[in-house]
Amino acid sequence: MIYKVILAYDGSNYAGWQKQENALGIQEVIEKALTTIHKKETFITASGRTDAKVHALGQVFHFEADKKIGPDRYKMALNALLPEDIRILKVSMEADDFHARFSAKSKRYDYICTYEKENPFVYKYKEILNHTLNIEAMRKASEYLVGTHDFTSFSSSKIDPRKPRIKTITRIDIFEENQDIRFIYEGTGFLRYQVRMMTETLIMVGSNKIDIEEVKRILDKKDKSACRYNASPNGLYLVHVNY
Amino acid sequence: MIYKVILAYDGSNYAGWQKQENALGIQEVIEKALTTIHKKETFITASGRTDAKVHALGQVFHFEADKKIGPDRYKMALNALLPEDIRILKVSMEADDFHARFSAKSKRYDYICTYEKENPFVYKYKEILNHTLNIEAMRKASEYLVGTHDFTSFSSSKIDPRKPRIKTITRIDIFEENQDIRFIYEGTGFLRYQVRMMTETLIMVGSNKIDIEEVKRILDKKDKSACRYNASPNGLYLVHVNY
Numbered sequence: 233m234i235y236k237v238i239l240a241y242d243g244s245n246y247a248g249w250q251k252q253e254n255a256l257g258i259q260e261v262i263e264k265a266l267t268t269i270h271k272k273e274t275f276i277t278a279s280g281r282t283d284a285k286v287h288a289l290g291q292v293f294h295f296e297a298d299k300k301i302g303p304d305r306y307k308m309a310l311n312a313l314l315p316e317d318i319r320i321l322k323v324s325m326e327a328d329d330f331h332a333r334f335s336a337k338s339k340r341y342d343y344i345c346t347y348e349k350e351n352p353f354v355y356k357y358k359e360i361l362n363h364t365l366n367i368e369a370m371r372k373a374s375e376y377l378v379g380t381h382d383f384t385s386f387s388s389s390k391i392d393p394r395k396p397r398i399k400t401i402t403r404i405d406i407f408e409e410n411q412d413i414r415f416i417y418e419g420t421g422f423l424r425y426q427v428r429m430m431t432e433t434l435i436m437v438g439s440n441k442i443d444i445e446e447v448k449r450i451l452d453k454k455d456k457s458a459c460r461y462n463a464s465p466n467g468l469y470l471v472h473v474n475y
Numbered sequence: 476m477i478y479k480v481i482l483a484y485d486g487s488n489y490a491g492w493q494k495q496e497n498a499l500g501i502q503e504v505i506e507k508a509l510t511t512i513h514k515k516e517t518f519i520t521a522s523g524r525t526d527a528k529v530h531a532l533g534q535v536f537h538f539e540a541d542k543k544i545g546p547d548r549y550k551m552a553l554n555a556l557l558p559e560d561i562r563i564l565k566v567s568m569e570a571d572d573f574h575a576r577f578s579a580k581s582k583r584y585d586y587i588c589t590y591e592k593e594n595p596f597v598y599k600y601k602e603i604l605n606h607t608l609n610i611e612a613m614r615k616a617s618e619y620l621v622g623t624h625d626f627t628s629f630s631s632s633k634i635d636p637r638k639p640r641i642k643t644i645t646r647i648d649i650f651e652e653n654q655d656i657r658f659i660y661e662g663t664g665f666l667r668y669q670v671r672m673m674t675e676t677l678i679m680v681g682s683n684k685i686d687i688e689e690v691k692r693i694l695d696k697k698d699k700s701a702c703r704y705n706a707s708p709n710g711l712y713l714v715h716v717n718y
Contacts, residue, residue, distance in 0.1 A: 242595045287596075316598035352485045353530075355559035357596065 233297050235306060236326045237276075241288050242317040243465070244356045249281040249291075258282075258318060259293075265313040266295060269306075279332045279339065279473040283425075285465035287357070290321070290340075290472040294332040332473075338402065339422065340471040343415040343431045343463060358412060359467035365413060365438030367406055373437040373447040374404040377430055385450045385458035386430050387423035397423060397454075406434070416471075425462060432461035476540050478549060479569045480519075484531050485560040486708070487599045492524040492534075501525075501561060502536075508556040509538060512549075522575045522582065522716040526668075528708035530600070533564070533583075533715040537575040575716075581645065582665065583715040586658040586674045586706065601655060602710035608656060608681030610649055616680040616690040617647040620673055628693045628701040629673050630666035640666060640697075649677070659714075668705060675704035 239262075247255030259276060266274040278293040301309075303323035310320045329335075345365070346358040354360070377386075380400040387397060401419040408414075415431050433450065436442045450458045482505075490498030502519060509517040521536040544552075546566035553563045572578075588608070589601040597603070620629075623643040630640060644662040651657075658674050676693060679685045693701045 240593065240595050311593075316603075317595045319593045319595045321593055350483065350554075350562045350564055352483050352560045352562045353600070360559075 233300055234294055234326045234328055234330050235297060235303065236292060236294050236324050236330060236332065237306075237310075237320060238322040239288065239291050239293070239318065239320050241291065241319070242356075243282060243285050243287045245317060246284065248284040248286065249278055252284070255284075261314065261318060262293070262310070265310055268313060269301075269309050270297060270299075277332050279336045280421075280470075281424075282468075282470055283465050285356070286468045286470070288470040291470050292332050292336070292473045292475075294326070294330060330475075335475050336421075336473050338418060338420050338474045340474075341417045341422065341427045342469045342471050343417070343427060344467045344469070345413045345415075345435070347411045356466050359464050361413070361435075363439060365435060366440065367408065367413070367438065369440075369444055370406050370434045370438040373434055373444045374406060374430075376448040376451055377401055378404055381451060382454050383423055383426055383451070384454040384456060385452075386426045386433070387456060388425040389456050390424060399423065399426070428463040428465065428468060429459050429461055431467075432463040433459055435463065436461055476543055477537055477569045477571055477573050478540060478546065479535060479537050479567050479573060479575065480549075480553075480563060481565040482531065482534050482536070482561065482563050484534065484562070485599075486525060486528050486530045488560060489527065491527040491529065492521055495527070498527075504557065504561060505536070505553070508553055511556060512544075512552050513540060513542075520575050522579045523664075523713075524667075525711075525713055526708050528599070529711045529713070531713040534713050535575050535579070535716045535718075537569070537573060573718075578718050579664075579716050581661060581663050581717045582713065583717075584660045584665065584670045585712045585714050586660070586670060587710045587712070588656045588658075588678070590654045599709050602707050604656070604678075606682060608678060609683065610651065610656070610681065612683075612687055613649050613677045613681040616677055616687045617649060617673075619691040619694055620644055621647055624694060625697045626666055626669055626694070627697040627699060628695075629669045629676070630699060631668040632699050633667060642666065642669070671706040671708065671711060672702050672704060674710075675706040676702055678706065679704055 241258055246258050249258050251257030251260045263276055276293040276295045306323040307320050344358045345361050346354055347361050348354055349360055378401050382397050383399050384397040399421050403418040405416040417427055484501055489501050492501050494500030494503045506519055519536040519538045549566040550563050587601045588604050589597055590604050591597055592603055621644050625640050626642050627640040642664050646661040648659040660670055680687055
């Protein structure tokens with residue numbers, strides 16, 4: 233049986249989805265819980281990794297299991313075994329060819345910034361802004377990023393150079409929400425650090441530190457060293473994976 | 476000069492207001508920052524202590540200083556030196572007889588419970604409920620607690636036995652707020668653990684585990700061992716101190 237699992241997590245206390253040296257990864261915490269349930273080593277495959285401190289509202293992974301345990305029983309058992317900052321939202325049985333990464337059609341990431349400088353509860357969950365951002369300028373700049381492009385300029389040097397850098401972004405929305413600014417990104421896939429680098433570049437535009445066309449110039453360079461901007465992981469959420 | 480400071484903090488990472496053995500207290504973090512600003516050891520006095528993991532939206536402390544630094548400069552300097560989970564909201568200069576504890580007329584504490592079991596972001600900030608609470612029953616039971624009473628039954632054994640146990644509660648409100656239940660307590664003062672013990676007792680009523688009159692029976696015993704219930708610190712907020 234192939235099981236698909238949708239989960240949410242507070243990434244603050246983790247080294248990211250994948251285990252790092254001397255630091256706990258979310259994947260290993262879940263594999264340990266499933267291994268306990270199955271009394272047999274179990275591995276999981278996610279839709280993609282999230283970096284250290286990045287949060288998820290709708291990450292997806294799959295695993296294979298011999299015994300047929302009902303999806304609701306998996307959900308209950310996992311939530312009982314997992315720490316409170318990792319919560320299983322839904323478990324379902326899928327066709328044998330379901331694969332959390334390869335079957336994914338698109339993803340949504342949100343990035344949240346806030347003007348709430350005096351709120352001690354937000355710093356792990358939102359990027360704190362020191363000055364007002366120009367939303368209209370950021371929206372105009374974001375239009376250069378929507379569509380199918382080679383996003384090499386907005387990627388990490390850690391990316392495998394053989395992997396394709398051409399991705400399609402179908403939507404970027406930027407709007408104010410009370411004292412926050414929310415950036416919504418939807419696309420077929422994202423390179424490592426791409427959302428954070430695009431966001432920080434847009435924030436530079438919104439801060440009048442670079443002009444709107446600079447976004448296009450950076451994109452056109454198709455060069456890993458073209459963009460020096462990278463927003464903190466705290467404000468980033470993997471919201472949804474679409475299959 | 477006497478300075479009054481209003482501050483908010485996320486208590487999750489602290490042993491409480493006061494330092495514990497091998498654990499960081501909020502007070503010492505602030506005293507260290509003021510000592511850096513003054514280049515001279517500085518001590519502060521709070522309206523009262525908060526326990527480990529308890530949060531504050533409006534805690535108050537005072538300190539004395541020789542040099543006349545403007546309140547806004549204190550606020551900026553402290554927020555620059557303090558960690559992001561402690562934020563200074565307001566600094567003001569007060570008359571020489573102002574005392575954060577002795578001048579306090581009343582306090583407000585809120586306690587927040589939630590039905591959001593599948594939200595990985597709330598567990599440090601709200602008590603997670605496993606079943607529906609009967610709000611009307613809790614409201615009726617809370618009426619026994621409003622007024623001037625000897626609250627020995629709702630107090631910690633750690634309390635100095637010479638201290639008065641008679642306190643006046645002027646308001647208890649209990650209401651639903653989206654998926655949360657908020658308890659509001661206002662009174663002239665509260666004993667150690669009093670709010671958490673009253674809250675857990677009311678939750679027992681709301682869960683149909685004890686009857687409404689049991690609250691009066693516990694109160695009337697005036698005995699430290701009369702109440703076995705104590706809500707977790709995570710849901711508790713010192714909201715406001717009134718002078």
